[in-house]
Amino acid sequence: MTDAALFQSILASLPEIVVVTGACILLIFGQFGRKDQEHFVVWGSINVVLIAAFGTLMLASEVRPAYTGMFIADHFSVFFKVVFYFATVLTFLLSRKYADVEGIGSSEYYVLLLFALSGMMIMASATDLLSIYVGLELMALCTYVLTGFLRQEPRSNEAALKYVILGSVSTGIFLYGVSLVYGITGTTQLGAMATAVTGDPLDPGLLLGVVFVVAGLVFKVGAVPFHMWVPDVYEGAPTTITAFMSVGPKAAAFAVILRVFLNPLVANSNVWIIIAVIAVATMALGSFVALVQENFKRLLAYSSIAHAGFAILGVVAGGVDGIASVMLYLLVYTFMNLGIFGAVIMMRNGDFSGELIEDYAGFSKSHPMLALLMLIYLFSLAGIPPTAGFFAKFYVLVALVERGFVILSVIAVLLSAVAAYFYIRIVMVIYMREPMRQFNPALTPLVRATLAFTAAATIGIGLFPALFLRLAQYAAFGG
Template sequence: MTAAALLQSILASMPEIVVITGACILLILGQLVRKGQEHLIGWASAAVVLLAALGTLMLSGDVWPAYTGMFVADPFSAFFKAVFYLATVLTFLLSRKYAQIEGIGSSEYYVLLLFALAGMMIMASAIDLLSIYVGLELMALSTYVLTGFLRQQRRSNEAALKYVVLGAVSSGIFLYGVSLVYGLTGTTQLDGMAAAVTGDPLDPGLLLAVVFIVAGLVFKVGAVPFHMWVPDVYEGAPTTITAFMSVGPKAAGFAVILRVFLNPLVAASDAWIIVAIIAVATMALGSFVALVQDNFKRLLAYSSIAHAGFAMFGVVAGGADGIASVMLYLLIYTFMNLGIFGTVIMMRNGDFSGEPIKDYAGLAKSHGGLALLMLLYLFSLAGIPPTAGFFAKFYVLVALVERGFVTLAVIAVLLSAVAAYFYIRIVMVIYMREPERAFDPALTLPVRATLALTAAGTIGIGLFPAWFLRLAQQSASGG
């Protein structure tokens, strides 16, 4: 590698370098912070994220290949990194009071979130299967620890153990697919894989490799049949970490899936048929099982599975419109899902956990503003116009219809109708029932700021969806 190429590689990966270096420094400084002042590390971590975001913005207008074809900074990765930054900063804000209540306000908590962010950023920019794996494992190892951060609670320890075991299995499946690809094509770079099979009939071994790689990736987004970890992990993890995992790592998984599915090797394997089956099964399972849930976090876990299935319909559609629809979907999902989790986190105060759905009975009678916010987020998750969630689903359906997948579009609409029921059920509990106890929400300034920002995003994208769609299309096409 020449000096010029090395310099370009360093510049292209500067946001990742900033986050990893900042995390290492804060890990050391965290040992010097007095007990009770750990939130200072949280604010410093947010500053690191903002500095990395500035670097990403400076790089977003062009394509910067780096590290001899293993990494690239381009508009596509910049879009996803913006989603990651948003999810991470909002998680920091939601964690301020919650960490105090749960007794998890150690400096390592914020540092691990930064390492998870760095892993997601690498995943978004990786164009080599091995660099994808490095980013994936950095993200996964951090979230494994964060899931078990409620060390005194048995369900948190159980969730972390299940996550580690199943995550290790999925990583092994993914790596086996990578080894098959390398053995059959002689490369792990996505472009090299495409060149190795251009004009040739697809080798059955490569088809098997694609199946293994897809299986490893769909685990990370919680899709069927690799969804079994989601409900227990989401319920057992600290609610702030559940909120983070529901948007950040899921978006990172889709970033990799879209990178891989842009590859002619995958297109040649007709893998879209596999993904179509996974999408239908994922959305059906998430929608129907959520109907019988009484725990809010567990319901949102199955909701997350259903939304992963819907987003995968955009992957099936493919093309520029399909990819852009998935990117827009993930951006909107970040706002509305962090918003609804923010209300759950806000309700955690004293002996009030905010998890049983029945505990929200009559909230509208004592806290009308909070009830209205929950109504907004729940309607958006259900895809009811004119919220942003409606347009997220609408553009995916348009991409499906334009590619001729009318049957899949009809199935997606029918399953969305099923999913709408359990969101509306919560609205009925909030507005139609009498209060069972007095509410004392932890409405701190950071929580208020988070709810205001997520509400603005949910409403704003709903009012101007075309502008955000164009942004996603420009990012998907490389500018």
Template sequence: MPIEINWQLLMPELVIALTLIIVLVFDLFDAISKTVLGWMTIVGAGIALWVSIQMHYTGTVGVEFNDMFKVDNFSLFFNIIFLVSTILVTLISMSYLDRGGRKQGPYYLLILLATLGMMLMAAGNELIIVFLGLELMSLSLYVLAGYFRESPASSEAGMKYLLLGAFASAFFLYGIALIYGGAGTTSIPAIAEAVTAENKSPLLLAGMFLLVVGFGFKVAIVPFHQWAPDVYEGAPTTIAAFISAGPKAAGFAAFLRIFMEALPTLQVEWSGVLILLAMLTMTVGNIIAISQTNIKRMLAYSSIAHAGYVLIGLAAANNDGISSAMLYLLIYCVMNIGAFGAVILAKTEDGESLLISDYAGLGTRKPLLAMFMTVMLLSLAGFPPTAGFVGKLYLFKAAIGSELYLLVIVGAINTAISAFYYLRVVVTMYMREPEEELEFSPYASTLVIGLVIAAIGVFLIGILPSLMLTPAQNSVF
């Protein structure tokens, strides 16, 4: 029996897979400059992005492969988030790798593989597919985290990430198994049908909580966050940016899909847990971030806190909640990669200057760099007219719509706490005198392009949020 496949639905994934093969093949030729591979990645991801936007715009949706793979506006919107992240990360990576004289082929290959994994996660209509995507993404990231083999910190980061990640995957798989035990199926729509108010077997509940733990590890929710700061600090800065953006969004994509679509009947059980986790994650992330002296660690804790903000949208569990979480993830990816890009830009000749105190006086010595950093940090802190403000406001609005007043108050107070440590970096750059003269390496053009795109994005979404808000609102499954 011939299998009819609607290839059109698979276009973004196919483009990425094709790019992957091209990069793999061209990496074999020593004659060409390896920077070309970076540009190939960008072009490939760019085409996939364009295709995804077109499909979202024209409403090209459907299911494929025996209902296992679901292309809808939800997965397409997440494709946009992943591909934007991939493009930005590649832009900030090129000079970073070039200057270090690193091997570039495998790097871009792994990034593309991880992106493909994320896209599978968002489109998975079947728990096994989601798991497949998760593993494809995670395995690529383990290697990327330890990409600088000769650096002990990077190797340690890779190892730590691998061990804890494998642990989390096991939880996740065990959760799938228990849900299968309870519902008799692993297909998301079928689970939704099987789980009724009468049929809430303990197996299902146990499976659900194991899934929360598994996702909790992947997206770094307190108390499953311990790996994040170490991995971010040790991993190459570009990879820290990547891990904090795309994979986190992918984790949330699957999280949203499974909890909102497969297990809405169990909302009574999971919403309380998510509210608690959201409050805990925001508060712990922000408070620990205050005491950090290393900017990468600070951004790691801030990224934990931001996972907490996104959880507000999940806890709200209404349409606004879903679309606000999606919008926030998009905004967060842009501004967080921007912030890491600024950290890379602030590199000294002899290495990276990662202590916040090293940034003293940057405002006058490197005005462009200080400006980029300030814009990203203000957006992370949620000041208008940047995108971070709109994103946060929309999340809070969704939560108030579900009458989660306490959660919003905790979130809003956390915003004030976070302003403290983000502004401290700005204070250091503009208001303190440098203690020693550091030699900063010259700006790399690709890095600056990446930062300019991120900055434009932050302001564009901040001033005209409808550009992304309306698509996000149309993307609720």
């Protein structure tokens, strides 16, 4: 690599360098600083993300390939990095009070979130199976540790152990697929794989390798049949980490899926049929199993599974509209899911966890404005107009119909109707039940600001959905 190429590579990856460097500095400061200065680590972490976001937007004017084709800074990666920045900063804001209540407010908590962010950013820009693996593992290792951060809680330890074991298995599957693809094509770069293979039908070994790569990726989004880790991990992890994992790593996995699945090598295989089956099975399992849940976090875990299935339908549709619909879906899901998790987080105060649905009985009578915010999030998750969640699902369905997948669209609508029941059930508990206790939400200015921002974003995108869809289309295709 020449000096000029090295400089261009460093420039293209400057936001990632900023995040990693900032995380290292804050880690050192956290070890040597006083315990009463942990607030500095929080605001320092937020400033690191904001600086990285500024650098990302400044570099968005042109496409910048880097590191001999293993990395690229383009509009597609910029879109996803902005989603990651929102998810991370909002998680920081929600964590300030919650971390103190749970006794996990150490500097390592925020530093691990920054390292997880850097892994997600690498995944969004990776154009090589090996660089995808590096970003994937950097993100995964941090989330493993964060899941078990409640060291005195048996369920948190159990969740972390399950996550590590199943995550390691999925990584092994992914790497085995990479080895098969490399053995047959002689390359791991996404662009070069398609040109390395010609002829029809596709080589059976190569098809098997693609299937293994797909399996390793869909595990990260919690799709069936690789969903078994989601409920236990979401329930056992600290609620702030559950909120973060439900949006950030999921969006990062979808960024990789879109890059890999839109490769002509994959498009010419029969993997699309498998993906359609996975999407329907994921929506069905998530929707029906959520109906019987009493734990709020566990219900949101199955809700996350169902939403992953719906987003995968956009991948099946493909094309300009399909890809843009997935990107818009992930942006909307980030705000509405962080919002509803923020509502759960604010209930954690003293000995009260607020993790049961029944805990919210009559909440509207004592806190009508907070109940209204929860109503907005739940309606958006259910896909009820005029919230952003409705239009996110609508554009996915439009992309499916335009590609001729009418039956898939009908199935998606029916399963969405099933899913709407358990969201409306929570609304009924909030508005139509008598209070069972005195509510004392842990409302700090940061939590208030986070809830207000996510609600405004959920409504705002719902009022101007076409604008955000065009932004997603431009990010995916440059126009």
